Amino acid sequence: MRGTVLHGPGDxxxxxxxxxVIHAPTDAIIEVLAxxxxxxxxxxxxxxxLADKPRIIGHEAVGVVREVGAEVRTVRPGDFVITPFLWSDNTCAHCAAGVTSSCANGGGFGALDRDGHPVDGCQGEFIRIPLADGTLVAAPHPENDAMLASMLGLSDVTSTGWHAAVSAGVRPGHTVAVVGDGAVGLSAVASAVALGAERVIAMSKYPDRQALARELGATEVVDSRGDEAVAAVLDLTGGIGADAVLECVGTSESLNxxxxxxxxxxxxGFVGIPHDAAPPVSRMFADNVALAGGMAPVRHYLPDLIQRVLDGWTAPGRVFDRVRPLAEVAEAYADMDQRRATKVLLRP
Amino acid sequence: MRGTVLHGPGDxxxxxxxxxVIHAPTDAIIEVLAxxxxxxxxxxxxxxxLADKPRIIGHEAVGVVREVGAEVRTVRPGDFVITPFLWSDNTCAHCAAGVTSSCANGGGFGALDRDGHPVDGCQGEFIRIPLADGTLVAAPHPENDAMLASMLGLSDVTSTGWHAAVSAGVRPGHTVAVVGDGAVGLSAVASAVALGAERVIAMSKYPDRQALARELGATEVVDSRGDEAVAAVLDLTGGIGADAVLECVGTSESLNxxxxxxxxxxxxGFVGIPHDAAPPVSRMFADNVALAGGMAPVRHYLPDLIQRVLDGWTAPGRVFDRVRPLAEVAEAYADMDQRRATKVLLRP
Incomplete structure (x- = not known):
């Protein structure tokens, strides 16, 4: 099969x-649809x-189950399934507590499973999914491309934006500020809207992303960052501050x-992977501003989010603004690297 | 009147x-009982x-109202009252949201009020309380010294320990770990117990504080700190970790x-004032461990906590292990500085 490999920076x-092939009776093999x-x-x-050797890459996919191990009970060949960006048993103490991203027996794609067998990356034609019952969730076969894209969004980007909103405790009537205008930030905007926020203030300097943020339900856009953005949000909230803030970048500046x-x-609620980021603890302490979030427990959210998509929530798929065949995966990376696209969907 | 002043380190x-004297119609003057x-x-x-001039100090007190301004409605001369360690209007947006410690019109003791008049410290005979209606809460006159001590605890130390437990979301059945064995840490132990924790693991190296922690309801004591304490708590929780952790120190090591x-x-839940502390954000992110807390909104908690004391909750007063007359305030500081006492109660 064909699978994406990063051979070095830019390569x-x-x-x-x-x-x-099936290694364990709990494995499933899926054919990737997107x-x-x-x-x-x-x-x-x-x-x-930096990787010291070629890196098998990609961790988001939807597909059709082609084969299951003898112990797999919840998905069958032919099922349309969504895989979270991490695999999990969905039974350990952490999974039972809803934190499937910290599964005691789970792991990631492109790495080795607990038995030492390699797990494929998701930017390829087929994937062996370890612990299939605890990882995959089946859904009706998508009726059209928009539905397919929305289901793919749930694999990571939508669920991650959702996690920001849930972690920040977004409730009906809230004024929510979203820091970050990438696909996750835009998904966070849509999630805040879905959770009942009355006002959603999106921060973006790019007209195309500002427009998409508004389409997804942002009521206000602030086209600045740093102290200027803080001042703008305080001004928009009568000096009080936002009821919930969704941090979708991960730098010290954005956290601050x-x-x-x-x-x-x-x-x-923070979901931007922190890169040498130091939150301002004194500010947190002085005004009781909490910091919650992290890796999204996608498996935990999937049943609810799938139902929302089936009920007509179209936002998840709308962050994909370009579709390419998998053969053009290198161009897809370049699209995103050069901001020609917010998020590229690939079809094998 | 006599009032405590720090003239320099150790002095x-x-x-x-x-x-x-009354400056504003919303002021009250109280005579300090403890x-x-x-x-x-x-x-x-x-x-x-370091202060660049003599510092008026002390921010915890209970007393009797002696005089009120013309607009004060909720307390009257003769009332026994508790003051939070910050004064507040209890009506602004932050107070209305329960965060009285961030009152838009509030402030601290030993500083100037919004009109530029000095506010006394609490380690003295009398205190002018700005915004008396939004700050003071009346309670029945304490029947004995133990009740007086418990009411004094609510002014800061108990409420701060309580805030750690509330911020950490302690619920019935939880296993709670408490980092810090000072008066706040011990109050946090008692608060976790009061909120229904099933197990409370106290960290302390000092036999007298270990004993007090157990008296206050700690079910286990870990006599180490740092990585060793982490390993001990993981061991006591089957490798899972504590359901809630109360951080009552404020250093990088303790936060970590x-x-x-x-x-x-x-x-x-963190209530130890952070001193150059940097929380490990990557750990927080990887496992969705949130950090919440800060300055305790004492005024918000007082009605509930007063009722708990009236209903027989004796823990608040039990962290005071020495009583001295106010005249011995310097000795009281030395007692605590040299760990001869956990917390010293002073009577004018």
Missing amino acids: IRLDERPDP TCVCGSDLWWFRGVH SALTMARPGSTV | IRLDERPDP TCVCGSDLWWFRGVH SALTMARPGSTV
Whole structure:
């Protein structure tokens, strides 16, 4: 089969890779219908993270089950399924508590499973999914491309934006500020709207993303960052601050802005992978601004989010603004690296 | 009147100070029945914080109202009252949201009020209380010294420990770990018990504080700190981590320990004033461990906590292990600085 491999910074190739086979009775093999490139993949593409050998990459996919191990009970060949960006048993103490991203027996794609067998990346034609019952969730076969894109969004980007909103405690009537205008930030805007926010203030300097943010339900756009953005949000909230802030970047500046524009007693939901980020603890302490969030427990959210999509929530798929065949995966990375696209959907 | 002044590191004196007078119609003057020394006062006493002039000090008190301004409605001369360690209007947006510690019109003791008039410290004979209706809460006159001590505890130390437990989301059945064995940490132990924790693991190396922690309801004591304490808590929780962790120190080490011994998806409630502390954000992110807390909104908690004391909750007063006359305030600071006492109650 063909699978995406990062051979070095900027060097993305679609290589010939071994077809996956069932190793454990809890495995399933899926044929990928759609996958995509994540903002976190770009850290590797740009060489911010360095791999000492070629890296099998990609962690978002929807597909059709082709084969299951003898112990798999909840999905069957032919089922349309969504995979979270991490696999999990969904039974350990952490999974039972809803934190499937910290599964005691789980792991990630493109790495080894607990038995030492390699797990495929998701930017390829087939994927062996370990612990299939605890990982995959089946849904009706998508009726059209928009539905397919929305289901793919749930694999990571939508669920991550959702996690920001849930972690920040967004409730009906809230004024929510969203820091970050990438696909996750835009998904966070849509999630805040879905959770009943009355006002959603999106921060973006790019007209195309500002427009998409408004389409997804943002009521106000602030086209600045840092102290200027903080001042703008305080001004828009009568000096009080936002009821909830969703931090979707992960830098010290963005964390600082988020924690400073949040009203006393509120929570910043953070889902931007922190890169040498130091939150301003004194600010948190002085005004009781909490910091919650992290890796999204996608498996935990999937049943609810799938139902929302089936009920007509179209926002998840709308962050994909370009579709390419998998053969053009290198161009897809370049699209996102050069901001020609917010998020690229790839079809094998 | 006599009032406590820090003239320099280690130099605490009971000075003759002006008797307070009503400046604003919202002021009240109280005669102090009991006050005490806070762990945060020691930062000044030890010269970790430096003042460029003599500092009026002390921010915890209970007393009797002697005089009120024309607009004061909720307390009257003769009332026994508790003052939070900050004064507040209890009506602004932040107070209405329960964050009285961030009152838009409030402030602290030993500083100037919004009109530029000095506000007394609490380690003295009388205190002018600005915004008396929004600050003071009346309670029945204490029947005995134990009740008086418990009411004094609510002014800061108990409410701060309570805030750690509330911020961490302690619920019935939880296993709670408490980092810090000072008066606040011990109050946090008692608060976790009062909120229904099934197990409370106290961290302390000092036999007298270990004993008091057990008296207050700690079910286990870990006599180590840092990585060793983390390992002990993980061991006691089957490798899962504590359901809630109460951080009552404020150093990088203690924050790091707290955030590492907390189970994935849980919250560390932090009330130790952070001193150059940097929380481990990557750990927080990887396992969704949240950090919440800060300055306790004492005024918000007082009605509930007063009722708990009236209903027989004796823990608040039990962290005071020495009583001295106010004239011995310098000795009280030395007691706490040299760990001869956990918390000293002073009677004018």
